[in-house]
Amino acid sequence: MWAACRALFAAIMADRAAALLLFAAPLIYAGFYPSAYTGEVAVRAPVVVVDQDRSAASRNLVISVGAVQQTAIAASLPDVAHAESWMADGRAVAALVIPEGFGEDIARGEPGTVVLIGHGAYLLRASGALAGIGIALGQTGREAAREQARAAGPPAPPALALQSRPLFNTREGYGAAVFPGVAFVIIHQSLLLGLALLAGTARERMGRDMRLTRRQLAGIALAASLIGLLDVGWFVGMVFWWHDYPRAAAPLLDVAIAAILFVAATVAAALALASIFPTRERPLQLVLPISLPLFFLAGLSWPAEATPTVLVALARLFPTTSGLELMVGMNQMGGSLRDYWHDALNLGLLTLLFGIFATRRWTSGLEVERGG
Amino acid sequence: MTRPATFRASIAREWRFLVRNPWDMALLTWLPLLLCGAIAWQFSGGVIRDLPVLLIDQDNSAIGRDLAIRIEAAPGLTLAGRVPDLGTAETIIRAKQAQAALLVPPDTARRALQGQAPVILYFNASYPAAAAAVQREAGAIVEAANARLAAERIAAIAAPDSVRPPPVHAVTSIAWNAPASQELQLVSLLHPALLHLLFMLAVVSAFGRELRDGSIGEWTPGIAALAGKSMPYLAVFMGWGLLATFWLAGVRGWHFVGSFSLFVTGYAAMYLAYLGVAVLLTGATRTLSQSLSITGLYAGASFAFAGAIFPLEQASAFARVWASALPYTHFARLLVRTWIAEGSTMAVAGPLLAMLGIALVTVVPGVILYLRAARDPGSWGRR
Structure with a gap:
């Protein structure tokens, strides 16, 4: 077993492509991927303004919109058609239209109406911009209320005021919400691709019906698990800290057990998959493109509540689904194993399922499937 | 050739x-x-529906009951249950049995008469898509509750003219993708x-x-x-x-x-x-x-x-x-x-x-x- 364990490390060091996938990829992606999200929170979204009122009140509003952090005024335009064409060209993600009579309505004690248009193709950026305009409207509203109060007496504020407070990811950063999940897809794919590439290469050299003893298979699984645990340690201990992503103080023992379960299920799945491909390059061709669906199926960027039930169940066949939920829950939300016992159980069952499959394939010496 | x-x-x-x-x-x-x-x-569902939300009603007033009904009625939300405090809610949210909790603090009914009584939405920011949907829906729910409460307050204490709609009103639309x-x-x-x-x-x-x-x-x-x-x-x-x-x-x-x-x-x-x-x-x-x-x-x-x-x-x-x-x-x-x-x-x-x-x-x-x-x-x- 130890010999097989050492042999795997030797094989990785002797194979540049395998070393790239198993050792270099987690290092490269740790710097590469988060660089897309360094801004974290969307600020200064380009907004166009159509001021058809040209009153003191409307000018005040435009100045406030220019001053809030979320928005930047890209242009002042004469009419709505111009505003729409600016948005259609991708030069603005939202528009503020102040119709004629806005200032007069406020002066009369009636509500002044403005029209906000968000870009339907940039929902996140548009909602950030609209929230920014909302803050500016609040400021203008307070000034307008003072104006109105002189004529009609102070108004009564609305009965309830909603305050929103984020739990766990308190910075509400975009990268901070996405990358702590993506990291585990990266670990999963690195192990899957690296091990399958090595297996394909070995099978090319030693014949398609090469077989291993159970001990040898266990040794390879142990070596691969060590690499996987190093990856988890690297991302959770170093990369998340370096990018200052939210980290919660989950019980260390629970995190360790969770990491072992995720890595075990991933290694078992990788060994099972590696038993199918008889050529070195085949896994790269077929397994690389599944990363994106794996990430979305894990439910971080699209809630499971809004995913068809059958698909939610099928997604549980991949270690990433339960792994992401478990690791994000512990690292970002500070949960314990007890909170995620079903994810832990899921990973345990996957380890068993893929483990049995891999053992049968690798130790029976069955002819592998046709291909080449 | x-x-x-x-x-x-x-x-x-x-x-x-x-x-x-x-x-x-x-x-x-x-x-x-x-x-x-x-x-x-x-x-294929298109928009997010039925996200589970908890209600922490520490006021035990009609306002809490009204909000519970509105959560249940909102297409994007469903009432996952009522819990006594934020600690319990946080545990449930952490276990992903709920996406958010709406807290109605003690004394809300009385403070609402003066206006601006805080109602607090705690949402799970680690799941951004669900968080955005919950915030949007909760905003609409509180706005609707306010409209009803305004009418009640006119009847109760406030002078008829003083309860006015807010001075600036925004009509929001999403271009080319109306249902967002x-x-x-x-x-x-x-x-x-x-x-x-x-x-x-x-x-x-x-x-x-x-x-x-x-x-x-x-x-x-x-x-x-x-x-x-x-x-x-x-x-x-x-x-x-x-x-x-x-x-x-x-x-x-x-x-x-x-x-x-x-x-x-x-x-x-x-x-x-x-x-x-x-x-x-x-x-x-x-x-x-x-x-x-x-x-x-x-x-x-x-x-x-x-x-x-x-x-x-x-x-x-x-x-x-x-x-x-x-x-x-x-x-x-x-x-x-x-x-x-x-x-x-x-x-x-x-x-x-x-x-x-x-x-x-x-x-x-x-x-x-x-x-x-x-x-x-x-x-x-x-x-």
Whole structure:
């Protein structure tokens, strides 16, 4: 077993492509991927303004919109058609239209109406911009209320005021919400691709019906698990800290057990998959493109509540689904194993399922499937 | 052989290979279907519904009961239960049994008479899509509750004139995507994100395989043969692009606002650009496994860098340069300006020219390097 364990490390060091996938990829992606999200929170979204009122009140509003952090005024335009064409060209993600009579309505004690248009193709950026305009409207509203109060007496504020407070990811950063999940897809794919590439290469050299003893298979699984645990340690201990992503103080023992379960299920799945491909390059061709669906199926960027039930169940066949939920829950939300016992159980069952499959394939010496 | 004959012979040769090799054919057939199908299926609900929300009613008043009914009635939310305090709620949210908790503090009913009584929404910010939906829905619920309470307060204590609507009123609409559907936004972009990666993997495999297996020796390609070899891939993946577009625009009803023909031209330009990069990679590395690994790095993370969801202007300088070197970034811009809205000629021409530019600057050195490798038996058979 130890010999097989050492042999795997030797094989990785002797194979540049395998070393790239198993050792270099987690290092490269740790710097590469988060660089897309360094801004974290969307600020200064380009907004166009159509001021058809040209009153003191409307000018005040435009100045406030220019001053809030979320928005930047890209242009002042004469009419709505111009505003729409600016948005259609991708030069603005939202528009503020102040119709004629806005200032007069406020002066009369009636509500002044403005029209906000968000870009339907940039929902996140548009909602950030609209929230920014909302803050500016609040400021203008307070000034307008003072104006109105002189004529009609102070108004009564609305009965309830909603305050929103984020739990766990308190910075509400975009990268901070996405990358702590993506990291585990990266670990999963690195192990899957690296091990399958090595297996394909070995099978090319030693014949398609090469077989291993159970001990040898266990040794390879142990070596691969060590690499996987190093990856988890690297991302959770170093990369998340370096990018200052939210980290919660989950019980260390629970995190360790969770990491072992995720890595075990991933290694078992990788060994099972590696038993199918008889050529070195085949896994790269077929397994690389599944990363994106794996990430979305894990439910971080699209809630499971809004995913068809059958698909939610099928997604549980991949270690990433339960792994992401478990690791994000512990690292970002500070949960314990007890909170995620079903994810832990899921990973345990996957380890068993893929483990049995891999053992049968690798130790029976069955002819592998046709291909080449 | 004449050039057209070489071209046709090369198409036939490639097709024969694909028919005999089911795993290579998989990249063109069931794998795109499976992956694009999974994405289409996952988002087929369109908008987020029935997110579980907890109510922490520490006031035990009519306001809490009213909010509970409104949570249950909101299409996006469902009442997951009532809990006594935030600690309990946090435990339940942590276990993902609920996405948020609405806290009605003690004394809310009395403070509401004076106005601005705080009601606090705690949401799980680690799950951003659900968090955004919960915040939107909760805002609407409190606004509706306020409208009702205003009427009650006029009856109770306040002078009739003092309860006025807020001085500034905003009418909000989402252009071209009135229900603010994530299906349109995400699926329209995720399908080409998958397809260009699959396309590039298939083309890199096709060209790299000839060098790996040394079969390039008997093939002895020229430019016409290279073009012929690319044709089955361009044709099949254009087909997948059209099918994915038909799913959203035809079946799901997200019709084209701008020009369909320019959008299809854009698809072709994107594939041509990735074809150029694929030939360049294969010609430069002369090793299939390396070319495939680099393809994963180059085309595998396009979705994150394209600026479609998170604005590129705020990303690092490296990310901005990297993004503009990806044909997909330009395609995502073109998609918004042809499908979702109708951009001006200039706004559409920009991304189209950028993709064709990438195609040109990669395919010329790519073909030179690849043909050089084809004449150098020493560079064949690398793994």
